[in-house]
Amino acid sequence: MENKRILIYSQAFAPDHSGIPIYASDFAFYCAEKGHDVDVITGFPFYPQWKKRPEDKGKLFATDVINNVTIHRGYLYVPSNPSTFGRILHELSLAFFALINSCRVKRPDVIVVFTTPVIIGVLAAFMNLFWRRKLVINVQDFQVEAAHSLGMMSDSPVLKATEALEVWSYNQADYVSSISDSMLDLLRHRKQLPAEKVLSWPNWNHSDDSTTERPPAGLFRKKYGFSPDTKLIGYAGNIGKKQGLDVMLDAALAFAGTPNLHFLIIGEGADLERLKEYAAAKSIPNVTFMPFLNPAEYLTFxxxxxxVFIAQVKVAFDIYFPSKLLGIMAMEQLLIINADADSELYKTTKKHDLALVSDYGDMDTLRRQIGLVLADDPIVDRHKTAAGQFVRQFRRDVVLSRILSTLTETPVALPSLKEATL
Structure with a gap:
């Protein structure tokens, strides 16, 4: 394979360690491992805390190198409270300084964009009017549909303009990829992209990486004061409306009188304060809120x-598939899924027997499933084993070697979640 100059755009990048930055960073590192020259255009670290590091405040530009990847960072406005207006300013600052950095890098052979936000894909498509190279937009989240689903700026001129720019950028790309079958269907039907332009690019895990550390049991419990005989059910990640963690608090309340059972909600996000107020109003005694964990601490968790508890509310468009899911399955950890029965998350985990699965808000089934955890029912180990076997087909080298071949040589079809088998 001839070495290529690969340019990657991403709103956030390593050392940010949650959501999209995990995959944007690892793809860049993988390309560098294979001998390609890799540049990244991004902002300064801020995610998931929505807070810049002290050493980055006031900086307009910086260039650093991580794992042989050259990272060009530009100023990023980071609101302390990410309201709709604050997010707009945030994205405009990202695009403006990314435009300047785009003029500073060498002409690439391949451009890969990890979205959201839409504006970073629009910028890459604009720059490619001059570069005329292969452009791939990898859609991890649909910003416009998410805004509609959550009732944010619905039918506003800003949202309509964003969607028009989004579709324009997709039409300029050689490929538009996404991570799940429902999201690929949305690209084909709602965005009206031709089938040959739509590329399945599932997220991946590191289960084939011999350097992946599996920490010994007990470190997390010891650090945070949980005894070995306490059953822990935890969520760790972004805390927003789409996660629907009210149902986890309701489950905790239902088991408030059960000894040696505790619930953990770990992370930050727009819905955190409301959930804390809800828990306080209900006087729920067996739930603990904790800040984001760093990657090493997350593994001990x-x-x-x-x-591990994952919930997902019903939304107008099936556009969410948790990025953390494959990593949890690779660790052969039990999943409790409480999600909309029409969602791909529900259908995939139910079809392949990967988790204890229930419809969102079905408290009777959820209580029974938590009872299975308390009783150490044999079904728990069956789900863990099935998840570990299922996730092997999404190993890092399997997914990324095929993607890299598609981007640099002859296109190769990738497996989708719908086609995956045990």
Whole structure:
């Protein structure tokens, strides 16, 4: 394979360690490992805390190198309270300084964009009017549909303009990829992209990486004061409306009188304060809120909890598929999924027997499933084993070697979640 100059755009990048930055960073590192020259255009670290590091405040530009990847950072306005207006200013600052950095890098052979936000894909498509190179937009989240689903700026001129620019950028791209079958269907039907332009690019895990550390059990419990005989059910990640964590608090309340059972909500986000107020109003005694964990601490969390809880509310468009899911399955950790029965998250985990699955808000089933965890029912180990086997087909080298071949040589079809088998 001839070495290429690959340019990657991403709103956030390493050392940011949650959501899209995990995959944008690892793809860049993988390309560099294979001998390609890799540049990244991004902002200064801020995610998921929505807070810049002290050493980055006041900086307009910086260039650093991580794992042989050259990272060009530009000023980023980061609102302390990410309201709609604050997010608009945030994205405009990202695009403006990314435009300047785009003029500073060498002409690439391949451009890869990790979105959201839409504006970073629009910028890459604009620059490619001059570069005329292969452009791939990898859609991790649909910003416009998310705004509609959550009732944010619905039918506003800003949202309509954003969607028009989004579709324009997709039409300029050689490929538009996404991570799940429902999201690929949205590209084909709602965005009206031809089938040959739509590329399946599932997220991946590191289960084939011998350097992946599996920490010994007990470290997380010891650090935070949980005894070995306490059953822990935890959520770790972004805390927003789409996560629907009210149902987890309701489950905790239902088991408030059960000894040796505790619930953890770990992370930050727009819905955190409301959930804390809800828990306080209900006087829920068996739930603890904790800030985001760094990557090493997150692994100790996975090693020590008895189940990882993931919820997903019903939305107008099936546009969410949790980025953390494959990593949890690779650790063979039990998943409790409480999600809309029409969602791909529900259908995939139910079809392949990967988790204890229930419809969002179905408290009767959820209570029974938590009872199975408390009883150490044999079904728990069956779900763990099935998840570990399922996720192997999404190993890092399997997914990324095929993607890199598609981007640099002859296109190769990738497996989708719908086609995946145990």
């Amino acid at each position: 996975l090693a020590d909890v008895d189940a």
